[in-house]
Structures are given as C-alpha cells and as structure tokens.
Amino acid sequence: MALTQKTVQNITLPATYQDKNGLALRVTKTGSKSWIFRYQKDGHRHDMGLGSFPLVSLADARAACLELRVKINSGIDPLAEKHQKAKQTITFQDEALERIEHYKHEWSTKHAAQWFSSLRDHVFPKIGLMPVNEVDADAVMSVLEPIWREMPESARRVRNRIELVLDFAKTRGNRFEDNPARWRGHLQNILSGITPEVEHLESMPYSRMPAFMEKLEGDITRAARCLQFVILTACRSGEAMGARWDEIDFETKMWSIPAERMKSRQPHQIPLSDAAMGVLKDVHTRGRSDLIFPNRSLKAIMANNSLRRVLTRYDETATPHGFRSTFRMWAVEKTKFPDEICEIALSHSVGTATTRSYSRGNLLERRRSLMDKWANFVMECSNPPKTKGKDISIDE
Structure with missing residues (x-):
C-alpha cells in the first residue's frame, strides 16, 4: 500500500516502509525519518538517500524517484553519477590536507609543519580551490614557474609534494588522469633547462675549524655547547637540539638516535669521542632535564635559530648544517677512510637494505676511529699534544 502524507507524519515504529517506484521511508529508533530510493543495477541492489522528512515531503520524494527512474532507463547509474559529482567538488586543498592528516603520525612535528x-x-593560493581531478600541467606550472629560479630548493620540494598529493588522490579514487607533476619524462623536459645550480648551505673550510672550536670553548652558553656537539658528531642540528639523556650510553660512549627523530626515519648510532663526551659533561643539564640542550626553562628544545645566533656572534657566515659538509670534505682530503664509512657517519644510505643490515654492526668501531680523528683535528688548539715530536697514529 502506498504511503500518505498523514501516514508518514504518524509513523513512529522503527522500520522501512515501502511506497512505490522504489521509494521507501526509513524510520530509526530515535524517531528520525528519511527517504531512500531502491533500485537494481547490474544485478545489485542500491539504496540512494533522498533527504529527511519533513524537509523533503512525500510529493517531492516521489518526484525525485521518477526523475531517477528516467536516468536508469537511459543507462545512467544515479548513485555512481552522484559520487562522481561529489568527487569533482573535492579540491586540491582538500586532498592535500587529507594526506597530511593521514601521514602526520609517521612524521615529525617539524616535517608536518613544513609540508x-x-x-x-x-600552492593553495594558485590551485588550492581547483577540483583535484582537474589539476593539469598548466596548473602545476603556474605554481612552479614563479619560484623555480628564485627558490630552487623550495620549488623542488613543492613539485614533489604536489606529485604526492595527486598520487594520493588517484589512489583514493578522486582523480583519474596521469600525474602532471611527475618529473621524469615530463616536467624535466620543461624545467631542467632553466634549473640553476643548487645553492648549498655555506660551510666553513676545515682549516679554520680548530680556531673556531677554540672560540666556542670560551663561550659559556648552552647553544655554544650544542653547536660543539653538532660539529663533533657531524649530525644535523635538529638531531642535536632534540637529543635526550636516555639516548646516551655512557658505558659504550654511544649516542642512539631513534627513527622518529631522523630525517631518514631510520635509527642511527654515533660513536662519541672523548671531546663529545666532554661536551655532555660541561652542559650540566643531566638530572635537571630530559633534554641535553634544553631552553632556559629546561622543559623544551631551544629556539630553532639558537645555533645560527652563535655563528652570527662570531661574524661567521657558515650555517650549522654546513659543518656536515666541512666534516665530509676533511674526511675526503685528510683521511683514507672509505666513502662508505664517511657516508654512514652522516646517516646517508649506502648500498641496499640487505648490505646495510650486515654492515651496521662491524662499521661502528671503524666509525669510532673516524670520529676520534675528527675530534682530535678540530680540538687541536684546545688540546695541544702533550709530547712534542711524537706522531699520533689512528687506525683507519
């Protein structure tokens, strides 16, 4: 029996009540009422929502059913059409924010913020409100061209992130075309010819390191101690600034950095020289803070520009990250250590995952020799040899 407007108003028992032409009224336990349209397509039954009662009256629901029946008779699946229209309204910004939310538990807070x-x-000012399925090469180029020459490193990261967002959208079924932000065989044909040389972060010549470390020895600030630790361990500044006391094994003189604090998302161990252990002794925060180099409150890491301010204080143009390049150049020109050991010391991936798993253990002691030799070099002015004329040899 077909429903009437009065019947619909008076129904309270939870159930699904059939009308005609596939229209039905669904009543829930809470008393809410909504219209659904039931139809068969390719042997499968589908339920399509038409709105709630009384916002949608019985007459309006019946009229909507008749329109949908016409589409079905024309070969159109109304539910698939509805989903397709919904996807066309999903913007690039929607998809980008969804991807950040999806992956942020795997990222550091800093990395998520940078994304x-x-x-x-x-990106958002240019193509953020575009439907993600309509982003094409022209749209991507409108983002990249203004920054490709002026901000090459940022531009490369932006291109990569656009590509990842569009791949994410395709996997989720919200995009169907090829990725217009891909580099190989596509954007490289347009942008590679106008790519400037990568501007590397400025480093300090290794010949100046002993004199600079002597300056830091006379600096009583915690930031200066942290910068010394960065130099002596050849780590990234963020890894040192976030270092915790429970990561230090004082017996084996080893610093174990967990995967979540590493750029590579892989755990990394650094053998600590006597000079690096001396820095830990001089910082005087053990037992007062979980962090080795905290801010003044001892509760959080120091400001991001703290190490740069130390360099500025001494009129140095080098950057904290640049000391990794200083270390690498010294190792190449002044030692005979294999490239593999030097690269692993910088937490760079070397070889395959299998070879890395086998080499991790037996390279630690060889890396310890490398770090000891580096410490002896940079601390030369602060710790002059006690015995003149005697060579100090270190196993390479």
Missing part, C-alpha cells in the same frame, strides 16, 4: 607551510604559501 603544510610550503603548500599554504606556494
């Missing part, structure tokens, strides 16, 4: 800020500053 968002780069898209906010360079």
